[in-house]
Amino acid sequence: MERGPIESLVHRLFAGLYGIPVLGWLIPIVLVLGMVALAALVLIWLERKVSGHIQSRRGPLHNGPHGLLQTVWDALKLLVKEDIVPSSADRLIMLMAPFVVFTPAVLVYVVMPFGKGWTVANLNIGLLWVVSVLSLGPVGIILGGWGSHNKWSLLGGMRSAAQLISYEIPSVLALGAIVMMAGTMSMDGLVAAQDQYEFVLTPPGLIAFVVYLVTALAELNRNPFDLPEAESELVAGFVTEYSGFKFAIFFLAEFANLLALSMITVTVFLGGWQPPSVLFFLPDSAQLPGVFWFAIKTTVMVFVFQWIKWTLPRLRIDQMLNVCWKGLIPITLGNLALACVWLLLTEKSWAR
Amino acid sequence: MAFSLPQYSWRELWEKGWSGFVTALKGMRVTIRYFFSRPTTVVYPYQRLELPVYYRGRHRQRVDANGIPWCIACGSCARACPLECIHIEASANPEPPDTKRRRKLDRFDIDLARCMYCGLCAEACPQDCLMLVADYEYSAWRPQDLVAPLSVQLRPEPLSEAELRYRADPASDPAPAKPKPPREASAGEGGEG
Numbered sequence A: 001m002e003r004g005p006i007e008s009l010v011h012r013l014f015a016g017l018y019g020i021p022v023l024g025w026l027i028p029i030v031l032v033l034g035m036v037a038l039a040a041l042v043l044i045w046l047e048r049k050v051s052g053h054i055q056s057r058r059g060p061l062h063n064g065p066h067g068l069l070q071t072v073w074d075a076l077k078l079l080v081k082e083d084i085v086p087s088s089a090d091r092l093i094m095l096m097a098p099f100v101v102f103t104p105a106v107l108v109y110v111v112m113p114f115g116k117g118w119t120v121a122n123l124n125i126g127l128l129w130v131v132s133v134l135s136l137g138p139v140g141i142i143l144g145g146w147g148s149h150n151k152w153s154l155l156g157g158m159r160s161a162a163q164l165i166s167y168e169i170p171s172v173l174a175l176g177a178i179v180m181m182a183g184t185m186s187m188d189g190l191v192a193a194q195d196q197y198e199f200v201l202t203p204p205g206l207i208a209f210v211v212y213l214v215t216a217l218a219e220l221n222r223n224p225f226d227l228p229e230a231e232s233e234l235v236a237g238f239v240t241e242y243s244g245f246k247f248a249i250f251f252l253a254e255f256a257n258l259l260a261l262s263m264i265t266v267t268v269f270l271g272g273w274q275p276p277s278v279l280f281f282l283p284d285s286a287q288l289p290g291v292f293w294f295a296i297k298t299t300v301m302v303f304v305f306q307w308i309k310w311t312l313p314r315l316r317i318d319q320m321l322n323v324c325w326k327g328l329i330p331i332t333l334g335n336l337a338l339a340c341v342w343l344l345l346t347e348k349s350w351a352r
Numbered sequence B: 001m002a003f004s005l006p007q008y009s010w011r012e013l014w015e016k017g018w019s020g021f022v023t024a025l026k027g028m029r030v031t032i033r034y035f036f037s038r039p040t041t042v043v044y045p046y047q048r049l050e051l052p053v054y055y056r057g058r059h060r061q062r063v064d065a066n067g068i069p070w071c072i073a074c075g076s077c078a079r080a081c082p083l084e085c086i087h088i089e090a091s092a093n094p095e096p097p098d099t100k101r102r103r104k105l106d107r108f109d110i111d112l113a114r115c116m117y118c119g120l121c122a123e124a125c126p127q128d129c130l131m132l133v134a135d136y137e138y139s140a141w142r143p144q145d146l147v148a149p150l151s152v153q154l155r156p157e158p159l160s161e162a163e164l165r166y167r168a169d170p171a172s173d174p175a176p177a178k179p180k181p182p183r184e185a186s187a188g189e190g191g192e193g
Helices: A005-015 A022-054 A070-080 A091-111 A126-134 A137-147 A151-182 A187-192 A203-219 A244-269 A290-309 A317-345 A347-351 B010-036 B076-080 B120-124 B161-168 B182-189
Strands: B059-062 B086-092 B103-111 B130-132
Touching: A022 A070, A022 A091, A022 A244, A022 A290, A022 B010, A070 A244, A091 A126, A091 A137, A091 A244, A126 A151, A126 A187, A126 A244, A137 A151, A137 A244, A151 A187, A151 A203, A151 A244, A151 A317, A187 A244, A203 A244, A203 A290, A203 A317, A244 A290, A290 B010, B076 B086, B076 B120, B120 B130
Parallel strands: none
Antiparallel strands: B059 B130, B086 B103
């Protein structure tokens, strides 16, 4: 088949130059990055609106409809602000930190099933990828705390490390119960395993869901676990010395993480892009495409995270570690046993 | 060990954990109720509180039919002022319109930047001339611009019925400040500020 030069170049870019499908990778990367940046702006607006209304205020109002453009101007302001680096700071490490935090937040989206067949890469260890990549975030936080050469920053970074190391364990154990029930770690497989009913409707799934919500709050450094940036104790924690663009990246990463964890919760516990099983009576013609269900469920999860944040006060550091080591880990270990019993009791496991 | 953590029995541990979970849910029920309730804030430039007549804003001086304030330049207000922000200068009035106003005001400045709006000056006024009205929109860039001369204190319009009622019996109008109805509020919400 004869091709023109441009046509042949496009074909080769899709099929692969030296084995690398340039466009096949580039397009999803650009889409995901754009989505994350845009979603972060919307989520910051939502956060301010939710916090405002919970506190009987109105939140941003004046830029755009209901203040929707407020975060755009805020972001532009941050981008043109002076970037101040303390004279005794480690410039390289301080520069690296926001990007070390931001990169894993974006990498998580690689395995996210946004809709039917809408996965950038359907890894068979998808959930493991998510867990391991997300646990890279605190490295950046510690780098930022160390590089800033500031006591508050360093304390914030250290607290973050303690928090993340402890809360990774119940988080993974909670997900472990689900992996046992689904028999797969692939994110697409997890969604497919929930075609009858969501895992949250099963007893071990429900316990895992609640525990995972708590650990997700801790991993997001949000209330009631916002010790790394506890304002009244640590000024702003590891972001104390950051300003301008680097601060914006930290902020972006925080909300990218929020979105990512909401999406993971939706995928693992709430049936992903499938319509909720409680709506089984809907005719097929009334069903929305999977992406819409995924977006709706993710928005609800984001709202729940913000709702919790603006409800609960902050724990003390020893209380936080106690909750994790004495509360959540025994619960999740028991939940693993419960999942085994559940697997033995349900017919589905015999069929496999 | 520097400090020891309290030891709990299994039963206490369960009760503590469960009550923590339940109280968190209770708190979330409270916040979601607030989330869906109407905000109490007033979107100020688009929406204003209806102020009661007893609101103590800036000063006004009641005038007679000729536009001359009732003030007799007695200086009671300046003496009553705890912050000494009223400055009065007066001279003999060559043609007194009545027996009382034998002195003429040359200067009657009130430093609004210094005033704390206690209203003692209005209470001290024997002529019932000086009064504090429900006007609070007179900001300025510099504090010296907040010194109000006599010319901006004149109040030509007569007292409203509510004001008269209040002055006759200060306990008669206990109506609290209320925001305007919500419909008008939403109309102003999308406006560019």
